Amino acid sequence: MTITERPAYKVIGTRPIRPDGVEKVTGKAQFGADIRLPGLVFGKVLRSPHAHARIISIDTNAAEAMPGVLGVITAKDLPAASDEVQELGEAAFNMRELSDNILAAEKVLYRGHAVAAVAAVNVHIAEEAVRRIRVEYEPLPAVLDVRDAMQSDAPLLSERRFTRSMGKVVSEKPSNVASHLQFQGGDVEKALAEADAIVEREFTTKMVHQGYIEPQTATANWNADGNITVWTSTQGAFAVRGQMAEVLRRPLSTIRVIPMEIGGGFGGKTPIYLDPLAAILSRKCGRPVKFAMTRAEVFEATGPTSGPSIRVKMAAKDGRISAVQMDMAYEAGAYSGSSVGAGAMTMLAPYEVENFRIDGYDVVVNKPKTAAYRAPGSPAAAFAIEQAVDELARAIHADPLEFRLKNSAREGTRLVNGMPLARVGHEECVEAALGSAHYRSPIEGPWRGRGVASGYWFNGGMQSSVVAAVNPDGSINLIEGSTDIGGTRASLSMQLAETLGVPFDSIRPFVADTDSIGHNDVTGGSRTTFASGLAVYQAGMDIRDQMRARAAKLWNCTQDEVVYEDGVLRCPSDSTREMTFKELAHQSARTGGPIAGKASLVARGAGGAYGTHIADVEVDPETGKVTVLRYTVVQDAGTAIHPAYVEGQMQGGAVQGIGWALNEEYYYEEDGRLANASFLDYRMPTALDVPNIETIIVEVPNPGHPYGVRGVGEVPIIPPLAAIANAIADATGQRFTDLPISPRRIVERLHKLE
Amino acid sequence: MRKTQVQVRLNGVDTEFLCEPRQSLLEVLRDELGLIGTKEGCNNGNCGACSVLLNGRLVNACCVLAVETDGADLVTIEGIACGDRLHPLQQAFLEEAALQCGICTPGFIVAAKALLDREPDADEHRIRFWLAGNLCRCTGYDKIVKAVQKAAVEMQEAKS
Numbered sequence: 001m002t003i004t005e006r007p008a009y010k011v012i013g014t015r016p017i018r019p020d021g022v023e024k025v026t027g028k029a030q031f032g033a034d035i036r037l038p039g040l041v042f043g044k045v046l047r048s049p050h051a052h053a054r055i056i057s058i059d060t061n062a063a064e065a066m067p068g069v070l071g072v073i074t075a076k077d078l079p080a081a082s083d084e085v086q087e088l089g090e091a092a093f094n095m096r097e098l099s100d101n102i103l104a105a106e107k108v109l110y111r112g113h114a115v116a117a118v119a120a121v122n123v124h125i126a127e128e129a130v131r132r133i134r135v136e137y138e139p140l141p142a143v144l145d146v147r148d149a150m151q152s153d154a155p156l157l158s159e160r161r162f163t164r165s166m167g168k169v170v171s172e173k174p175s176n177v178a179s180h181l182q183f184q185g186g187d188v189e190k191a192l193a194e195a196d197a198i199v200e201r202e203f204t205t206k207m208v209h210q211g212y213i214e215p216q217t218a219t220a221n222w223n224a225d226g227n228i229t230v231w232t233s234t235q236g237a238f239a240v241r242g243q244m245a246e247v248l249r250r251p252l253s254t255i256r257v258i259p260m261e262i263g264g265g266f267g268g269k270t271p272i273y274l275d276p277l278a279a280i281l282s283r284k285c286g287r288p289v290k291f292a293m294t295r296a297e298v299f300e301a302t303g304p305t306s307g308p309s310i311r312v313k314m315a316a317k318d319g320r321i322s323a324v325q326m327d328m329a330y331e332a333g334a335y336s337g338s339s340v341g342a343g344a345m346t347m348l349a350p351y352e353v354e355n356f357r358i359d360g361y362d363v364v365v366n367k368p369k370t371a372a373y374r375a376p377g378s379p380a381a382a383f384a385i386e387q388a389v390d391e392l393a394r395a396i397h398a399d400p401l402e403f404r405l406k407n408s409a410r411e412g413t414r415l416v417n418g419m420p421l422a423r424v425g426h427e428e429c430v431e432a433a434l435g436s437a438h439y440r441s442p443i444e445g446p447w448r449g450r451g452v453a454s455g456y457w458f459n460g461g462m463q464s465s466v467v468a469a470v471n472p473d474g475s476i477n478l479i480e481g482s483t484d485i486g487g488t489r490a491s492l493s494m495q496l497a498e499t500l501g502v503p504f505d506s507i508r509p510f511v512a513d514t515d516s517i518g519h520n521d522v523t524g525g526s527r528t529t530f531a532s533g534l535a536v537y538q539a540g541m542d543i544r545d546q547m548r549a550r551a552a553k554l555w556n557c558t559q560d561e562v563v564y565e566d567g568v569l570r571c572p573s574d575s576t577r578e579m580t581f582k583e584l585a586h587q588s589a590r591t592g593g594p595i596a597g598k599a600s601l602v603a604r605g606a607g608g609a610y611g612t613h614i615a616d617v618e619v620d621p622e623t624g625k626v627t628v629l630r631y632t633v634v635q636d637a638g639t640a641i642h643p644a645y646v647e648g649q650m651q652g653g654a655v656q657g658i659g660w661a662l663n664e665e666y667y668y669e670e671d672g673r674l675a676n677a678s679f680l681d682y683r684m685p686t687a688l689d690v691p692n693i694e695t696i697i698v699e700v701p702n703p704g705h706p707y708g709v710r711g712v713g714e715v716p717i718i719p720p721l722a723a724i725a726n727a728i729a730d731a732t733g734q735r736f737t738d739l740p741i742s743p744r745r746i747v748e749r750l751h752k753l754e
Numbered sequence: 755m756r757k758t759q760v761q762v763r764l765n766g767v768d769t770e771f772l773c774e775p776r777q778s779l780l781e782v783l784r785d786e787l788g789l790i791g792t793k794e795g796c797n798n799g800n801c802g803a804c805s806v807l808l809n810g811r812l813v814n815a816c817c818v819l820a821v822e823t824d825g826a827d828l829v830t831i832e833g834i835a836c837g838d839r840l841h842p843l844q845q846a847f848l849e850e851a852a853l854q855c856g857i858c859t860p861g862f863i864v865a866a867k868a869l870l871d872r873e874p875d876a877d878e879h880r881i882r883f884w885l886a887g888n889l890c891r892c893t894g895y896d897k898i899v900k901a902v903q904k905a906a907v908e909m910q911e912a913k914s
Binding site for chain 1 (some may be wrong): 789792793794800801803830831834840847848851853854857859881886887890894895896897899
């Protein structure tokens with residue numbers, strides 16, 4: 001179902017088959033692990049068994065002596081890294097910390113931290129060689145909980161880390177608190193004193209993983225001339241190149257990253273882990289080297305998302321949210337850089353709140369360095385805020401959606417950082433939810449309940465570069481540099497087809513390597529269909545201008561007299577002068593040579609987007625099992641270019657969020673061992689765990705894009721945690737403030753076993 | 755390690771390979787025989803990305819030793835289409851947008867084929883139950899289930 005206020009288009013809004021579809025349903029598409037090269041050898045990583053320890057010595061002799069072993073490396077083989085902080089798409093990386101995460105130099109900071117790597121003629125020998133490396137450790141006390149890590153007597157991950165705030169060092173002693181951020185507005189104390197109702201709670205969530213089905217892989221060849229080629233599945237080939245250049249201290253132009261198809265990322269495939277190991281070992285043994293992580297390595301040693309602790313105090317006065325006070329502590333993992341900032345800036349965005357104070361802390365703990373995970377920072381924050389909103393609505397006997405509508409943000413509402421919103425669609429989403437068949441249906445029966453929640457994501461802009469080459473037969477090769485994770489070859493080709501008024505099928509998109517196209521930032525932050533789409537639109541307009549110039553030449557008139565409309569060039573003053581796109585393409589050689597449109601830009605005007613979810617659940621009081629009976633996702637997509645893939649994003653995000661709410665967590669033993677590093681024990685939703693996810697696409701066009709596109713990928717994972725928790729509260733009369741709301745938690749609460 | 759000679763019928767073609775006793779069918783398919791459509795997601799039978807048919811039975815290739823397959827009939831994703839004519843399941847996955855990243859897709863198609871071959875009129879609940887051994891992290895399963903339902907109808911119609 002779509003509720004729209006946009007103009008009608010010819011290609012946009014249709015549902016063509018994606019250009020890369022046949023390769024993917026026939027098993028021919030090549031993902032990261034599928035690369036095969038002459039002379040290829042295989043790598044394996046030795047990882048730390050300790051959550052925190054000093055490395056005393058590493059003895060690699062026995063491994064190196066094994067037949068079939070071609071090289072062994074440790075941190076000593078990495079060049080000394082700079083202390084520079086680089087913005088690489090969705091997150092900033094300190095290059096020294098990035099390098100230390102590739103191979104630990106002095107200390108291991110989490111279980112799974114890479115210590116050494118081996119290349120061998122096959123993966124079994126590499127595995128055996130890894131077991132023969134002897135490492136002497138001095139175990140150190142570990143700290144796993146974010147609030148514990150903030151205590152002044154907590155074990156320190158680094159003696160060199162001091163707390164920073166607003167760019168200044170604010171702690172006297174070294175600390176695990178890497179930074180403290182604050183946002184405030186209005187007068188919170190006064191508003192709290194005058195409130196009709198106040199809700200005060202602490203919420204906690206656990207570290208969770210993106211759970212992409214394809215493990216990380218990297219294959220590299222270091223030529224004797226110093227040029228390096230990398231084959232990897234990544235959300236951003238240029239981000240891999242940038243990080244590789246920093247870690248290896250090589251010029252960017254000497255590194256060519258060839259993007260393979262990517263088997264899911266959700267933010268987790270923006271940092272690098274294996275790529276420098278493959279490159280350095282390749283240099284050492286003179287052959288291409290391939291690494292592929294096991295699933296346990298993916299869980300233990302890539303970047304999950306923070307499990308924060310969030311304290312909320314929220315007040316209402318005269319039916320409106322009058323004050324919010326928040327204390328948010330986000331675990332960053334072993335190195336600084338959690339998603340606390342994004343969480344703080346998005347969680348109040350659905351509402352107009354005058355008085356607020358937010359304190360956010362970025363805290364290191366002895367767990368893997370966190371990475372982006374779909375709307376990084378926002379779902380956990382919404383889990384807290386949207387439950388508080390729900391409780392306030394109940395306290396003043398308001399319908400939870402009506403309460404949200406009354407308090408809704410709209411054009412001109414300021415985010416907590418002071419930025420005013422452009423035209424946005426939260427009110428439209430809540431109204432669509434209110435009017436939905438789902439919300440108007442009764443929810444009846446014992447132990448059943450309904451919950452709602454909203455969420456917001458800024459959506460990304462950043463850099464994109466595309467080239468569209470027009471062939472003499474009128475077909476077009478679209479060369480882009482944005483990883484296609486879920487259908488962007490289709491959504492970009494559709495925008496070019498719309499711009500040029502040509503059939504979708506006449507466009508063949510290609511995701512190029514880093515030697516073949518200008519810089520493109522990562523596919524992340526829900527930016528690609530918007531930002532690369534903007535580049536595609538501009539490249540299309542470039543082609544239109546070039547074609548108008550060609551036609552003017554042929555017709556002996558000025559370019560201004562030539563009109564381009566729906567794939568046809570015309571001269572309105574002379575009706576005999578008319579040519580189709582295809583006819584003119586055929587004449588390109590004799591009118592001035594090949595026609596190619598291009599655009600390289602920093603995309604401005606990314607429109608933030610909202611979603612509102614409705615969840616119906618049934619709780620089994622004996623087993624604690626929660627069944628999701630019905631689930632509806634309402635979301636403002638701006639303009640849904642390919643509605644089927646927009647729905648797919650909405651459904652996929654909702655199901656990830658349902659898993660986060662009910663089952664998923666990093667379960668750590670006290671000694672820092674991850675107890676559930678497998679898909680069996682880290683229980684993601686299966687087809688049997690969820691109902692059909694109903695979708696309502698709301699289209700409030702983004703004024704910052706010629707076709708009104710807003711990003712759609714992140715928003716749908718934000719509301720489910722709270723929507724499910726609110727539904728469980730409705731079903732049981734009990735408020736659950738800690739995730740996951742597992743059967744054990746429910747049984748303990750309902751039977752007062754806590 | 756000494757290698758063993760194994761003979762199978764693979765996607766309708768008599769095939770012979772050498773493998774070590776410790777090599778899984780998944781490893782041999784991908785690394786020795788170049789059939790990369792069978793994917794590795796977990797290597798311990800939890801994700802279903804390596805679903806193949808072994809004598810018509812759905813198995814995870816990561817949990818079968820290659821030496822065990824001597825004499826067997828194997829079907830992988832590469833054996834589902836007939837030349838450039840897609841199987842109704844493949845066509846339905848395209849039309850219903852039942853894939854996003856596509857890494858789990860071969861496994862789902864092989865698993866769904868195993869179901870529809872034995873239960874051509876499987877209903878939604880049965881499809882969800884059968885496919886619970888295959889993990890997809892992108893789609894939320896909705897469009898996958900609908901694609902299987904659509905293919906089932908088309909396969910039934912083609913038969914009658």
